[in-house]
Amino acid sequence: MTITxxxxxxxxxxxxxxxxEVSHVTKTxxxxxxxxxxxxxxxxxxxxxxxxxALLGRSxxxxxxxxxxxxxxxAPTSGEVSYRGSPLNGANPGVAMVFQSFALxxxxxVRQNVEIGLEALGVEPAERRQRAERAIDTIGLDGFxxxxxxxxxxxxxxxxxxxxxxxxxxxxxLMDEPFSALDVLTAQNLRAELLRLWREKDxxxxxxxxxxxxxxxxxxxxxxxxxxxxxxxxxxxxxxxTFPQPRHRHDESFQALVDQIYTLMTGPxxxxxxxxxxxxxxxxxxxxxxxxxxxxxGGMSGxxxxxxxxxxxxxxxxxxxxxxxxxxDLLPLVDAAQLLGLAEARDADLHITDEGRTYVxxxxxxxxxxFAALARERAPLIRAICNALETTEDGTxxxxxxxxxxxxxxxxxxxxxxxxxxxxWGRYGELFDFDVNTGQFSLERHDQPEPSDTGG
Ligand code: ADP
Ligand code: MG
Numbered sequence: 001m002t003i004t005x006x007x008x009x010x011x012x013x014x015x016x017x018x019x020x021e022v023s024h025v026t027k028t029x030x031x032x033x034x035x036x037x038x039x040x041x042x043x044x045x046x047x048x049x050x051x052x053x054a055l056l057g058r059s060x061x062x063x064x065x066x067x068x069x070x071x072x073x074x075a076p077t078s079g080e081v082s083y084r085g086s087p088l089n090g091a092n093p094g095v096a097m098v099f100q101s102f103a104l105x106x107x108x109x110v111r112q113n114v115e116i117g118l119e120a121l122g123v124e125p126a127e128r129r130q131r132a133e134r135a136i137d138t139i140g141l142d143g144f145x146x147x148x149x150x151x152x153x154x155x156x157x158x159x160x161x162x163x164x165x166x167x168x169x170x171x172x173x174l175m176d177e178p179f180s181a182l183d184v185l186t187a188q189n190l191r192a193e194l195l196r197l198w199r200e201k202d203x204x205x206x207x208x209x210x211x212x213x214x215x216x217x218x219x220x221x222x223x224x225x226x227x228x229x230x231x232x233x234x235x236x237x238x239x240x241x242t243f244p245q246p247r248h249r250h251d252e253s254f255q256a257l258v259d260q261i262y263t264l265m266t267g268p269x270x271x272x273x274x275x276x277x278x279x280x281x282x283x284x285x286x287x288x289x290x291x292x293x294x295x296x297x298g299g300m301s302g303x304x305x306x307x308x309x310x311x312x313x314x315x316x317x318x319x320x321x322x323x324x325x326x327x328x329d330l331l332p333l334v335d336a337a338q339l340l341g342l343a344e345a346r347d348a349d350l351h352i353t354d355e356g357r358t359y360v361x362x363x364x365x366x367x368x369x370x371f372a373a374l375a376r377e378r379a380p381l382i383r384a385i386c387n388a389l390e391t392t393e394d395g396t397x398x399x400x401x402x403x404x405x406x407x408x409x410x411x412x413x414x415x416x417x418x419x420x421x422x423x424x425w426g427r428y429g430e431l432f433d434f435d436v437n438t439g440q441f442s443l444e445r446h447d448q449p450e451p452s453d454t455g456g
Contacts, residue, residue, distance in 0.1 A: 062233025288409025372429030
């Protein structure tokens, strides 16, 4: 049976119009050694009138790259972004952006910073001024028109960022972690105010797309949440968030959703490095397919200590909240503990393992060899560095050797970040040392105590 064509327009009129459609977008950069670096993999999503959509993912999952594709600032490698049904060919005419870093021009006043967007559109000076004043009013900056950015607090500067985006009355507002440079209370305040404006009839924008790494922020703001995975960035799941505004973080349904997303983000991902931890067979893992989490040994050990002090078992959102950690800060510590087998995350809870208990209970002298053995066994980059150093005659190698290895799977910055973590872990475990002046890695030789060690 087919639906008669007459019925289609009637039902279609209830569906909110699509503003932006992202269809099978991939983006691949080229790594410094010329090999491809896939950053976005087959992303499809849409943004419709009347909704707030969040793109939630950890740092490096390609959120900013995706937002730049949507804004038309960069072109996808394949796939397409459309605005109101027309494929983009350059900057997206229907959007304005708010950035984490405010991006204000320091030599211009608040009003001039807000007017910039209108200048680019060729709006007459008188109208520019009028519209800028209205936007400044709306966003709560009344009285600060002539102030310079350096005279403003972070929260006020970001208000300028919002005013500058809203003054052009964009069809859709794109935000790249707009609250993450602000302190917790200022961020909460500005978020609530944005929601209040959004609900008002004359808000100039029909939809908002926010990039964030903060789970609670996504659940507070969004009608739909796309959870992104990394390496390469892709959509892991889409979650619809239907409970009414204003939302309260202590409500049961709110907490349940936050827990569900924590579980997802700390759990195994069928295509990300996490599957290797789940399989517990790390023998085949390599330094490029199993990145070291960006966590210091001190940070990870601290987390384990807190966990043990709480009986060895704690709810991750609760831990994050009480430590005033954001997910990007906490999850690398969780990942490190999981990679080494010292803790396990299950259903948004973190459990310490028997090995974890032994590690935390040990004194510093005992804990170092435990850490060293686990790192060598389960952290592929640590194993690769130790193995390579052992094959050389004098037990030393330049960092260039390892950077070349890492550039096959990482961008330059990430490759350096990986080495940075490896140096911290290697030093702590006394597996190897690194000399910043010469850029040389060297094996720690436990069989030849240094003269200064004799004092005991
Ligand atoms: P997020 O915003 O989620 O932190 P990004 O989109 O900034 O992620 O980056 C995703 C990945 O793409 C990172 O690994 C980053 O190093 C890489 N990347 C981003 N821009 C470029 C570029 N211009 N050239 C090479 N790699 C890039
Ligand atoms: Mg980003």
